[in-house]
Amino acid sequence: MTDETGRDDRPASVTCVSVGPEGHGVVRHGRAVARALRGLGLDVQERHAPDAAAFGLLGPELAAVVRAGGTVHVDVTDALFGASPDAAADLLTATLPPGAAVTLHDVPQPAEGADRFRRRAAAYTRIARHAADVVVSSEHERRLLTDIVDVPARVVPLPVDDRRDQAAADDRTDAAGLLPEELSGLGQDVVVFGFLYPGKGHREAIDALAVLAARDAGAGLPGPGEGRMPAAPRRVTALGPVADGHDDLVEALRAHAAANGLRFRVTGRVPDDLLDAALRAAGVPVAAHRNVSASGSLNSWIGAGRRVVVPEGRYTAEMERLRPGTLRLVAGDGPEALAEAIAEAAADPGRTRLGPEVRLAPGPRECARLLAGPWDAAARRERP
Numbered sequence: 001m002t003d004e005t006g007r008d009d010r011p012a013s014v015t016c017v018s019v020g021p022e023g024h025g026v027v028r029h030g031r032a033v034a035r036a037l038r039g040l041g042l043d044v045q046e047r048h049a050p051d052a053a054a055f056g057l058l059g060p061e062l063a064a065v066v067r068a069g070g071t072v073h074v075d076v077t078d079a080l081f082g083a084s085p086d087a088a089a090d091l092l093t094a095t096l097p098p099g100a101a102v103t104l105h106d107v108p109q110p111a112e113g114a115d116r117f118r119r120r121a122a123a124y125t126r127i128a129r130h131a132a133d134v135v136v137s138s139e140h141e142r143r144l145l146t147d148i149v150d151v152p153a154r155v156v157p158l159p160v161d162d163r164r165d166q167a168a169a170d171d172r173t174d175a176a177g178l179l180p181e182e183l184s185g186l187g188q189d190v191v192v193f194g195f196l197y198p199g200k201g202h203r204e205a206i207d208a209l210a211v212l213a214a215r216d217a218g219a220g221l222p223g224p225g226e227g228r229m230p231a232a233p234r235r236v237t238a239l240g241p242v243a244d245g246h247d248d249l250v251e252a253l254r255a256h257a258a259a260n261g262l263r264f265r266v267t268g269r270v271p272d273d274l275l276d277a278a279l280r281a282a283g284v285p286v287a288a289h290r291n292v293s294a295s296g297s298l299n300s301w302i303g304a305g306r307r308v309v310v311p312e313g314r315y316t317a318e319m320e321r322l323r324p325g326t327l328r329l330v331a332g333d334g335p336e337a338l339a340e341a342i343a344e345a346a347a348d349p350g351r352t353r354l355g356p357e358v359r360l361a362p363g364p365r366e367c368a369r370l371l372a373g374p375w376d377a378a379a380r381r382e383r384p
Helices: 025-039 050-058 059-067 085-095 114-130 139-148 164-175 202-216 248-258 272-281 296-303 314-322 335-347 364-382
Strands: 012-018 042-050 071-078 101-104 133-136 191-192 237-239 261-266 310-312 329-330
Touching: 012 025, 012 050, 025 042, 025 071, 025 237, 025 296, 025 364, 042 050, 042 059, 042 237, 059 071, 059 085, 071 085, 071 364, 085 114, 101 114, 114 139, 133 139, 133 364, 139 164, 139 261, 139 314, 191 296, 191 364, 202 237, 202 248, 237 248, 248 261, 272 296, 296 310, 314 329, 329 335
Parallel strands: 012 042, 012 071, 071 101, 101 133, 191 237, 237 261, 310 329
Antiparallel strands: none
């Protein structure tokens, strides 16, 4: 099809590939990207492989897509593509045809530890050199990637889906007591959202509450059950499931909380239809995970209309510049600084709510346009 100038105006053909369990954050992101690309009018095909072995079988089909002038795009984090970083790189370089595009997630960084970083950096180097188009989700990640391999990389931020207009319905759900028992009492808690795994920030949240509990005790304020609400939250809730292989962390965190006169609980997976209500019901939203380079859970808080308490770092500072007013940045290391921010939010819950004047863009459509722009332009140039 051509317009009156003779220019081909057919949409680009894009095959979006997601690999791994349906509930994994990278898989969910890939599916959302495909929907957003389709909303732009592109010809989008989706291929989902439940595991690495199934992905390996897609090689001939993906090669045919590229030969026909289409684009293949896959969201990559090494853990979904093999038992080791090297195995993931072997599979991706063998399966993806020349000309494929990749969005790299969880870009390696030295803070992971020397051995893990070395192995993952070698794998990401191979994957990045094999791809024709490399995308990352933040300038912070681009700098991390540049530190390990000299390839061009584009930045397309993770989108925020603005769901603030649903707040009234979610508030009614919470007020009516329609949240299940395992989500009760969220309004009194410090809440960390996402999979539970080491370094996610649950221990940091407990340590911050321990500072406040000790301060309250020194001031003679009553504790839980002593006649009135305590001056600061006394429980940390992990809103989400435990990551595979980390069940022992639950008891370790419970014991650490109890040793400080606090409580810790894990809700397990929250059904999609209740998630926003849970996020909005949370007392103090905290995202204190270490070594973060891009965070879907952070954007889930923001999209639900919450201003999250986060430690200041290169990535979180970048996100606050991108979406001013959406984060409560905590300067300084140690639990004391985080404790101050939590106490501030608990004393004035309105500080954790994003009003309509706060801009949450870029959203799914804008980010999809950034992602697909070069592919669409190239497809139109190359068609006869």
